[in-house]
Structure formats: structure tokens, C-alpha cells
Amino acid sequence: MADPGASYTNPRNPKTKQSLAELVSALPSLLTTLVKDELTLLKSEVISKVSKLGIGAGLIAAALFLLFFVFSVLVAAAVLGIATALPAWLSALIVAGALLVVAIILALIGLAQIKKGVPPVPEDSITSLKKDVNAVKGLGETHE
Incomplete structure (x- = not known):
């Protein structure tokens, strides 16, 4: 994701070429924008994965809760069988x-x-x- 206000040049178009000084002076803002965009992407990816992890953990907890009752019924069946x-x-x-x-x-x-x-x-x-x-x-x- 790039800053929509930033002016990028096409190096093949001589009318839009910038000088080396202009390119070097624009570098810190471009790097800052790049880092911010990467952090935003990282944050959204982590939030997505953590939410899926939470949902998965909740479903596993529900399954374990039900398995407790299955085990109880099997114990009762063993008692009744004996x-x-x-x-x-x-x-x-x-x-x-x-x-x-x-x-x-x-x-x-x-x-x-x-x-x-x-x-x-x-x-x-x-x-x-x-x-x-x-x-x-x-x-x-x-x-x-």
C-alpha cells in the first residue's frame, strides 16, 4: 500500500525524471510509508490468525466437554454390563x-x-x- 499523495516517476519518461537529490530526499518518507504499510499488514494478519485460533480453541473445549459425558456414559455402560x-x-x-x-x-x-x-x-x-x-x-x- 502506497501513499496516494506521493509522486512516483516513470524512469522511462524523461519528462518525469527526478534528480538524484530528489530521489534521495524522498527515500525516508517512502521507507516510512513502506514500514507502516508492512506493520499494518502484519497486524491484520496476526489478528486474523489469533481470532481463528480462539475459535478453534473454543470448539475443541466444547468437544472435550462433550467427551467428558461420553466417557461417563461408557463408565455407566461398563458398570451395567458387569x-x-x-x-x-x-x-x-x-x-x-x-x-x-x-x-x-x-x-x-x-x-x-x-x-x-x-x-x-x-x-x-x-x-x-x-x-x-x-x-x-x-x-x-x-x-x-
Whole structure:
């Protein structure tokens, strides 16, 4: 997008040629206009993508909400299915115990993953950066 008030010249038309001084003096305003237009384009693109991201996140949240109820119905179906061979209270206890075991396993796996990520310091990047700084200083690699 260009400033409609700016005067542009056709270099092939000798009547509209500008001098080098005129072109150099127009350069800052042209660059400013270009940067402003690029920022406007960037802003509109980011707003468009963020709004789509928000809509997508909302739809996923709605789907997860419905999946909670689907899971609840499946648990009830499991209880009722087992209740055909055992008393209802025992079938509910069996299903609850199975869900508890799965929840404990998932929690333990999650804790192990969290422990691998703590502390959240990019140690490899820091080590690489220290090597780069030492190389620039002319110290070579140092072993810590």
C-alpha cells in the first residue's frame, strides 16, 4: 500500500525524471510509508490468525466437554454390563478400581515427565553459548 499523495516517476519518461537529490530526499518518507504499510499488514494478519485460533480453541473445549459425558456414559455402560453377572455394587466397585489404577499410572508417568523438565533451564543452549563466547574471546573450549 502506497501513499496516494506521493509522486512516483516513470524512469522511462524523461519528462518525469527526478534528480538524484530528489530521489534521495524522498527515500525516508517512502521507507516510512513502506514500514507502516508492512506493520499494518502484519497486524491484520496476526489478528486474523489469533481470532481463528480462539475459535478453534473454543470448539475443541466444547468437544472435550462433550467427551467428558461420553466417557461417563461408557463408565455407566461398563458398570451395567458387569452387573449382569455380579451385584450392581460390586460391578461399580470393580469399574471404579480399574479407573483408579489407570489414574494412578497416568499420574506417575506425568510426574516422571515433570521431573525430567525441572528446572526449566535450557542447559544445552547455555553450554553452547558459553562455548561461543569463549571462542570469540579466543579461549577455545573450557571444560567445566
